[in-house]
Amino acid sequence: MRFSRLFGRTLREDPAEAEIVSHQLLQRGGFIKPLASGIYTQMPLGWRVSKKIMNIFRREMDALGCQEMAMPVINPAEIWQQTGRWDSVGPALVRYQDRNERDMCLAMTHEEALSDILKTELESYKQLPILCYHMQTKVRDEPRPRGGLIRVREFIMKDAYSVHTDQADIDRFYPDMVQAYRNIFASCNLDTVEVEADSGMMGGSDSHEFMVLSQSGEDTVFISSDGAYAANAERAVFDKGTPPAEEPGQLEEVYTPNCKTIAEVANFLGVPQTRTVKAVFYIAENETEDFIFVVIRGDLPVNEVKLSNALGGINFRAATEAEIEAVGAVPGYASPIGLNKDLGGGRKLIIVADDSAVNFPNLVGGANKAEYHLKNTNANRDYQPDVVADIALAQDGDKCLGSEAIFQLHRGIEVGHCFKLGTRYSKPVGLKYLDENGKTQTPIMGSYGIGVGRLMAAVVEQHHDDNGIIWPEAIAPFDLHVVSLAKRPDDEVGQQGEALYRQLQQAGFDVLYDDRKESPGVKFSDADLIGIPWRMTLSARSLKNGGVEVKHRRDPDVDIVPVDQLVDYLKNKRQ
RNA sequence: CGGGAUGUAGCGCAGCCCGGUAGCGCGCUUCGUUCGGGACGAAGAGGCCGGCGGUUCGAAUCCGCCCAUCCCGACCA
Structure with missing residues (x-):
């Protein structure tokens, strides 16, 4: 070309x-x-x-x-x-x-x-x-x-x-x-x-x-620090820690003014976020628009892909504040405890619990009452989850299951x-x-x-430098980029360039031949930008030096190769 | 769909606050000089200033609506 x-x-x-x-x-x-x-x-x-x-x-x-x-x-x-x-x-x-x-x-x-x-x-x-x-x-x-x-x-x-x-x-x-x-x-x-x-x-x-x-x-992917496990964010399973061996305590209502977030509650009560439970709400996109009440340990974000899978692959959207209140929950202080699961007309309230919220005892959760939380909430005792599954989103630094490695x-x-x-x-x-x-x-x-x-x-993305693309040989648009620095098309360099172009094509190479009337700088810059692996410069100087200057896009060094040895040289050097 | 940004010549941008007949660089055309890392000079071509409406004697500039493009999020492979 x-x-x-x-x-x-x-x-x-x-x-x-x-x-x-x-x-x-x-x-x-x-x-x-x-x-x-x-x-x-x-x-x-x-x-x-x-x-x-x-x-x-x-x-x-x-x-x-x-x-x-x-x-x-x-x-x-x-x-x-x-x-x-x-x-x-x-x-x-x-x-x-x-x-x-x-x-x-x-x-x-x-x-x-x-x-x-x-x-x-x-x-x-x-x-x-x-x-x-x-x-x-x-x-x-x-x-x-x-x-x-x-x-x-x-x-x-x-x-x-x-x-x-x-x-x-x-x-x-x-x-x-x-x-x-x-x-x-x-x-x-x-x-x-x-x-x-x-x-x-x-x-x-x-x-x-x-x-x-x-x-x-x-996409977000997690790779374990020991390289043994890799998963994308939707899928990644991780170690949520070992639950403390505690007997279930008595439910206890505590006054928690202005504590709408997990961070605020944990801070106010002086407990770690891993000892809290939070509620997240969705509306199923099915005929009855069921209300999905998610409970998960307070420190963990919900993985909506896992959640969807746990519910048989249904679609859902975030619930509005009004919809949350309509089922009797109080946003900021919500809890599944005491809620009616039958919303009437065949519409259900489905409680989906992350395994963390079930395995960890005595968590601080909402009281469904503004400004109040409950201490010592326990799943299966205080409320009955309809589905228990891993629905937590992994985060940077989480621990791998079954090893000491850390997610990156x-x-x-x-x-x-x-x-x-x-x-x-x-x-x-x-x-x-x-x-x-x-x-x-x-x-x-x-x-x-x-x-x-x-x-x-x-x-x-993987193969470029400041000047342009560096194509791998197997997928480069051309095998060779011949740059002719002829001053005129019909001068010595111009004629040799034409001959070289024909010769390389006949040898079976895909050749881009820069025959344009442009300055050397423009031609070199374009060659770097386009990124064909092998660049061959033909000029008065190269001829005086004994042939064609051959350079690989990724190396700074050049070889001078006599024209009649070029094909052999390339067959040797190319992968 | 939510948040943010941007639309002016083929490309990159200025002009917009403070309204008055549209500008710069690159690229393009012609001629000459140059010729190994984005040359130089001279002469040119090229614009419905995203669209529609409003305000005004007058709108690229002010106001409203819409459209398009990009980024973050939602979502998606």
Whole structure:
């Protein structure tokens, strides 16, 4: 490619709206161009990188025996209604009606589309496992796109699916897929951390995220100080401490003026926050709008993902002060003690207790009376929780379960996610196959996603310097960047440059040839910004020194290589 | 959806308080000089000052509403 003909140009300054480095450099280098919030065009340079990334995906998926296919972006509503996600995923799913007023949507992922195929295609255990993947545009109307390519509303994802006879079969296959993901990230020179994750809207039992640790990440992950445990914030379980061995004491009302927060109460009564219990309130988004009364030890924040899981995956919102008062609780001094669980009309008050609030005895809690708290509240004696679960949010510095290690908080970019889906999709859709004994069985599925653009951005986050991007060789837009410092196109240097460009292309390299009429400074700066690994400078000076000046983007040093030895030199040096 | 910020030429910004016919740098075009780390000179092109409404003799500037973009949070993968 001649630089003079390359569509898209470099910018001298960072676009004002770009805050994170990958967004700045990808835009400045002319890789991407924004169209609307969270919607980007991949310009020729960016698309070249994407294609190289996708080819790495192909290589790894094909090696596993996964077959590439292509499923549609446009889906009919029915298949999403069948799995329940038409209602459960909310406005992130882009919906519309076609001209016949049929409900349609733009797929945000493809479990439904694949399941629909399997409904008629899958009949026998002999077909299993089915391993397939595709790379397709996903559309998600995100509440808040951010960070350039980190979180967007339209993006290409490689998603693979596996269909198995039973759990044992997916358990055998799953590590191979995880290994393929490791290979992919290794090929992109990306350092990733594998963390236990919540499966979120995907459902299913088991899931692992691949995180790139970065300040620009939007996910919170905890890694134990001994490196033995890593989990994202939604999932992380931690040691809440050992409850003191105390006999339950007598309930005792105490006057606690102006003590609406846990900190104030603990301070006023001179007890640690771990000896208090607090209440948090939500309204379930179900037909009866049940009132969710959460009790949790005073020092712990609520993990709403864990809470949702404890309640069978329902959605909810924070309750208003009026709604709290309506069930008889007093905000700031609330307690589940003495509240009526039947709110009438089939509406329930559901008490969800974190295990901390149950295991720790004699906690200070609200009295449902302004300015008063109760000492020595005890779950199961003073009130009956409907659900007891771990619903606490881990924090930096929390202790790991079963070891002395400490949680350290990191920010991360989620670049890949593997899910064991169980029968989350196969069951509602009614997927069936006949086993060796002619018995009807429900298959077990897995799904494995990785975003192309997000991966590209994550690589830039990890591989850049003050001057620009430093692409790993495997995904660089070009292999070589030939910089000609010819004064005129037809002079000695110009002619040699043309010949060199042809020669390197014939040797099989992807070459960007800077034939522009620009000053050397401009060409070098653009070369650094675009970040192609190998830069070859051809100039009167280099020719006088015996050839072409070869420099790797990440090293300051240069080699002078005679033109006729260049190809051998590069084949030797390149990874 | 809540909080905050910003919208003026392709990009980065000033001008806005204090109303009076729109400016700087980069980039772009032409010519000349230059030529190893974002060169120099000369001459140019390019703007519905985000939109709508109001106040005013007069609005980029004051007021109201709306829209868009970014950041934090909610939410989400």
